Amino acid sequence: MTFRQRLELAASMVEERLAAVLDKAAAGGAPPRLVEAMRHAALGGGKRFRPFLVLECAGLFGVEPQTAVQTATALECVHSYSLVHDDLPAMDDDDWRRGKPTVHKAYDEWTAILAGDALLTIAFAQLASSETHTDPAVRADLVAGLAEASGAAGMAGGQCLDLEFDKLGLPAKLSRPYVERLQAMKTGALIRFACEAGAILGQADSERRRALARYGADLGLAFQMADDLLDLEGEPEAMGKAAHKDERKATLVAALGADAARERLATLEADAIAALVSFGPEADGLREAATFVVRRES
Amino acid sequence: MTFRQRLELAASMVEERLAAVLDKAAAGGAPPRLVEAMRHAALGGGKRFRPFLVLECAGLFGVEPQTAVQTATALECVHSYSLVHDDLPAMDDDDWRRGKPTVHKAYDEWTAILAGDALLTIAFAQLASSETHTDPAVRADLVAGLAEASGAAGMAGGQCLDLEFDKLGLPAKLSRPYVERLQAMKTGALIRFACEAGAILGQADSERRRALARYGADLGLAFQMADDLLDLEGEPEAMGKAAHKDERKATLVAALGADAARERLATLEADAIAALVSFGPEADGLREAATFVVRRES
Numbered sequence: 273m274t275f276r277q278r279l280e281l282a283a284s285m286v287e288e289r290l291a292a293v294l295d296k297a298a299a300g301g302a303p304p305r306l307v308e309a310m311r312h313a314a315l316g317g318g319k320r321f322r323p324f325l326v327l328e329c330a331g332l333f334g335v336e337p338q339t340a341v342q343t344a345t346a347l348e349c350v351h352s353y354s355l356v357h358d359d360l361p362a363m364d365d366d367d368w369r370r371g372k373p374t375v376h377k378a379y380d381e382w383t384a385i386l387a388g389d390a391l392l393t394i395a396f397a398q399l400a401s402s403e404t405h406t407d408p409a410v411r412a413d414l415v416a417g418l419a420e421a422s423g424a425a426g427m428a429g430g431q432c433l434d435l436e437f438d439k440l441g442l443p444a445k446l447s448r449p450y451v452e453r454l455q456a457m458k459t460g461a462l463i464r465f466a467c468e469a470g471a472i473l474g475q476a477d478s479e480r481r482r483a484l485a486r487y488g489a490d491l492g493l494a495f496q497m498a499d500d501l502l503d504l505e506g507e508p509e510a511m512g513k514a515a516h517k518d519e520r521k522a523t524l525v526a527a528l529g530a531d532a533a534r535e536r537l538a539t540l541e542a543d544a545i546a547a548l549v550s551f552g553p554e555a556d557g558l559r560e561a562a563t564f565v566v567r568r569e570s
Numbered sequence: 571m572t573f574r575q576r577l578e579l580a581a582s583m584v585e586e587r588l589a590a591v592l593d594k595a596a597a598g599g600a601p602p603r604l605v606e607a608m609r610h611a612a613l614g615g616g617k618r619f620r621p622f623l624v625l626e627c628a629g630l631f632g633v634e635p636q637t638a639v640q641t642a643t644a645l646e647c648v649h650s651y652s653l654v655h656d657d658l659p660a661m662d663d664d665d666w667r668r669g670k671p672t673v674h675k676a677y678d679e680w681t682a683i684l685a686g687d688a689l690l691t692i693a694f695a696q697l698a699s700s701e702t703h704t705d706p707a708v709r710a711d712l713v714a715g716l717a718e719a720s721g722a723a724g725m726a727g728g729q730c731l732d733l734e735f736d737k738l739g740l741p742a743k744l745s746r747p748y749v750e751r752l753q754a755m756k757t758g759a760l761i762r763f764a765c766e767a768g769a770i771l772g773q774a775d776s777e778r779r780r781a782l783a784r785y786g787a788d789l790g791l792a793f794q795m796a797d798d799l800l801d802l803e804g805e806p807e808a809m810g811k812a813a814h815k816d817e818r819k820a821t822l823v824a825a826l827g828a829d830a831a832r833e834r835l836a837t838l839e840a841d842a843i844a845a846l847v848s849f850g851p852e853a854d855g856l857r858e859a860a861t862f863v864v865r866r867e868s
Binding site for chain 1: 599600651680694699705717
């Protein structure tokens, strides 16, 4: 399979599992309006890049995609929740996402807030389920890792720093270390954890787990920087959302300038690939992922 | 110790642990603004009734308060998050909570949304930690239970039904079964789980776990109904929030009228106490809690 085919296969597996998880929530008594809003947020869009990373990394340790998809789906729920909340009028105030109206435009703000809350919550329900792994120590480890990656010192904290800059003008001047820390929290932590989750599922030794975490950390920074460059240069049609929205935001492109950002991006690609040195050709999908992230056009 | 003293002891233990958890988040790199908002939401207020239930129920199985407080604190984080989001302008639009400005008044909306998100997330981090219980199966069980109680078919779903009535006028006429289902989700699920969490921590057999869940379900309904009656009759000074706010809301008081609600409350108190029949005098604190809930004046 080519890299594109592997990415698409991961996306279709996660789409199917997400639909099943939301059907189950509806059958379990969740209000139809809430489940519809969760479906709107989570289904039918996105590259499913984080789930792909979970599946690829778990595969390095012989974990079948049919097993790893449960964890991959949990991560995608957290990613979807973060988009719903970030798009709210009080935050980034975006009307479009993945070529569709954002949840608060399609429904309303209270429904969007609750749909985000419920997607975050259901992610932890999934990880705690025995379908995730037979060993409860693995499940508890995954919960701890996901909570750390998405919490106050991770994704939510990064969004806070981003909005402090955007809304409050703090700090007055962006430095590269500051922006890299912000982006490592906001985008990097969940991408890094996607890779580490594969190692946790595979009950990898600590050295290999650290190697995948390093790969994921570099990849996450590269992912955000490529996104910022695309936002500066891209066409809104190709992206399914408004371009040029992030000019005031705390991007490395703003801190470094576009040329230096492109250089940094090449270094991150090389570093990410170098972190995979102890893995054989089974890790080629991850190597291609690094190149894909740096060179993608949408 | 009297019931009041036990309630106050639980509150002070949880307050101390909450402060430590938030200090640790700050030390771990969470942005100061976000941690301050989380502190504003979680510290210095509330009866800490859910934590008290965790401690009392765990105590029935010989689990020390020093152990159970970690789980109790996680539940209080979820409760605090729900208040922060429910108070938002897009939801209940409340300016005061526990005698202080709500988080979005003290800070702003985006900070409040993120503080709620981060409090929900940190709850799962706490449950997954080895400080919660040495057996990871217990930790995974607690995570699954908390996610179910607070998710789309639990607390978040109940808030959705409540707002559907409040904002969209649906359903046009409230029936008692509808309102009881709504309240069982919105308030009952987390109170029920507080009791069940004690049984999970104590690795209780399924019969005793079910008994505590039944007790918690009755108690949760009683708690909400007493709250609604207080809201109708209470003085805002004693409550630390605006009274008479909930007249349009989907309360049993609205569905039944105040007199029938008072009768139902007495039945719930008796049912809750009856569910404890297999427990000895060690459960007296829980029996007093049922009476306290029904007769409290603030």
